[in-house]
Amino acid sequence: MDLRIAHLYPDLMNIYGDRGNVIALSQRAKWRAIDVEVRSYSVGEWADPDWPDVWFFGGGQDQGQDIVGADLAGKNGAALKKSVEGGAAIFSVCGGYQLLGHEYVPETGPSIPGVGILDATTRAGKTRFVGNLLVNAPDAYLIGFENHSGRTYLGANAKPLGTVVVGNGNNGEDKTEGAVQGKVIGCYLHGSCLPKNPWLADRLLGWALARRHDAVKLAPLDDADEKSARDQATEVARTRP
Amino acid sequence: MPDTLALIANAAGKLTREGLRMTGRGGTALPGLVALTLDPDYITELSSGLTHGVICVSGTNGKTTTARMLADITRAAGWEPIHNRSGSNLDRGVAAALLADANWYGETRGDVGLFEIDEASLPGAVGRLKPRVVVITNLFRDQMDRYFELDALAKRIGDALATLPEETTLVLNADDPLVANLARRRDANTIFFGVEDQSVGGTIPQAISDATRCPRCKAPLTYKRVVLAHVGDWSCASCWLGRPPRDVSATKVVLGDSWSEISLAGTIGSIFAAVRVPIPGLYNAYNALAAIAAARALEIGLTEATSALANFRPAFGRLETVELEGRTLRLVLVKNPAGFNAAIGALLETGRKPRLLAALNDRDADGRDVSWIWDADFETLAPTVSHAVITGVRGRDLALRFKYAGLPKERIEVVDEWREAIERAVSLAPKGGEVVVLATYTAMQDLREVLSRIGVVAPFWED
Secondary structure, eight states: OEEEEEEESTTTSOOTTTHHHHHHHHHHHHTTTOEEEEEEEOSSOOSOTTOOSEEEEOOOOHHHHHHHHHHHTTHHHHHHHHHHHTTOEEEEETHHHHHHSSEEEOSSSOOEEOOOSSSEEEEEEEEEEEEEEEEEOSSSEEEEEEEEEEEEEEOTTOBOSEEEEESOTTTSSSOEEOEEETTEEEEOOBSOHHHHOHHHHHHHHHHHHHTTSSSOOOOOOOOHHHHHHHHHHHHHHHHOO | OOOHHHHHHHHHHHHHHHHHHHTTOOSOSHHHHHHHHHOTTHHHHHHTTOTTOEEEEESSSSHHHHHHHHHHHHHHTTOOEEEOTTOOOSHHHHHHHHHHHBOTTSOBSOSEEEEEOOTTTHHHHHHHHOOSEEEEOOOOOOOHHHHOOHHHHHHHHHHHHHTSOTTOEEEEETTSHHHHTOOOSTTOEEEEEEEOOTTSSBSSOOTTOSOOBOTTTOOBEEEEEEEETTEEEEEETTTOOBOOOOSEEEEEEEEOSSOEEEEEEETTOOEEEEEEESSOSHHHHHHHHHHHHHHHHTTOOHHHHHHHHHTOOOOTTEEEEEEETTEEEEEEEOOSHHHHHHHHHHHHTTTOOOEEEEEOOOSGGGOSOGGGGGTSOHHHHGGGOSEEEEESTTHHHHHHHHHHTTOOGGGEEEOOSHHHHHHHHHHHSOTTOEEEEEEOHHHHHHHHHHHHHHTSSOOGGGO
């Protein structure tokens, strides 16, 4: 069995250690004897947009987001949409999450269109949300660190990933954090997210593998270290939000 | 002579300082905070009369080491630096250093201000200190919960530098595209430094690069050599922006186990001298270049500068060593991905198979977001590690990072208490062996406290 991971714009959307999500997906597949290949997809003509089983799209600086936004407005955005329709999964964080929505509305000037894969809209906020973020999701909780000024609001087609316990999440108003729509996930969890939230990593792996393989059942891993890092980080979030 | 308000602030700060010393608590910036609360212009008042002016040293990595090198160099030139040596690099730290030097009449003994300045505070600080020289070592991603995005920080620094009078000299790293473009004004007085040695660095861009695009036209940058992250021999193929000509450069860099040697050249290419600095690592060669370039801006002779560097003693946690129970602890401060990768590079260059004691904290001074460890190149480090004892407030995140970098379970051990962690790491190393200590800022302070209680190092305020 093999897994194909695409890292979107690793040269421009790579702050806050989001690379750890790609490391987590790769390692958790390899530990189960699944072959893994990771390819980079950046600005310009994409060689093979039908190749990936799962895309990772991280956060970036404003300058990076402008360039990436412009690139996704062309052929590449359409290719990404088509890939999702073909069964690929996406995991996105912060700036990547925002760019997958309908649009980003800055304080002044025209709004920046997104890819529209997620039924979500982001507006610029006046203050920045910086701190530990603890989220209660239907299956288990999620722990991470948020750092964003955008306020994201979900439409009817996107479901929140979970409810905020500590921190601000999507917009600091409605207690929601993140979005799920089909096999596409967006969230504000840095940390990196997936190493400390292995259940979410495995959910994504299952979705990704299902694109080209039947009835995948992932063998359980020894997650004692993951659990103990989660517990320590959760304790920090509860005591020093 | 400082005004009345500054004199009152000075007296109040000094009283606070005396009080703290009598109760055995030194080395805090609290007296500085007291003085600034009474007179927000205190540091401007006291520093404006200094004979040789003020030097500000800033940047993400290397500012402490570069400032210490400059302290030695200015002393070798017969000057008396007022230096915020304990590393408190906000306004209060500058104020505390001035308080410690001034008498009750606000008269300073020192004749040059040498201030390490936190890069986020630099835009405000240069307005208050009116420096004669500003040195900027590099700009990397660091503690993004506090500094936020690097482009925005670089812009703020550039804006602030543009307001300085033309007498101010900017000493800038030509190899860092973000720093090289901080001198916006055409009439700015600049001294650029950089590394020319073609054998230094690779050709592959690094994952943690923070400036992949041209600072002027936003086209992708191309590199002939990548030294570290986005530092190297860069140019823009689109608008032809490139490294500015280097006024002080290293034509050859030789790195040893516990030293680094650089051959210096000036603009006209004539070899000046070879300088041997008794601390290892390419990044310390950069720090030495920055210090020499600053010495030139201050019109201090090269002979004084190089002889001062030859006797340099590093700050606590900057690759220096401490002996404990017949073992050597080599202390490495790590606080951001670029610094981590540079330190790891320096350690592994000599073929070490390190026994590690690693500590990760997430207090304010460390950065509350520990995400950065996932950007750091643990994948290069892990295969060389023979054993790792891990501790700190967020030690379990660090253990997880090692696990995902491929370090086998049996080589990782988490010990929550610092004291026990040190004992455990030392007991695992053979007599005469070395333990490499990797620690974030406050974790290094905790370690120092434990070591000073045992009596192997002095408390940090006596440094």
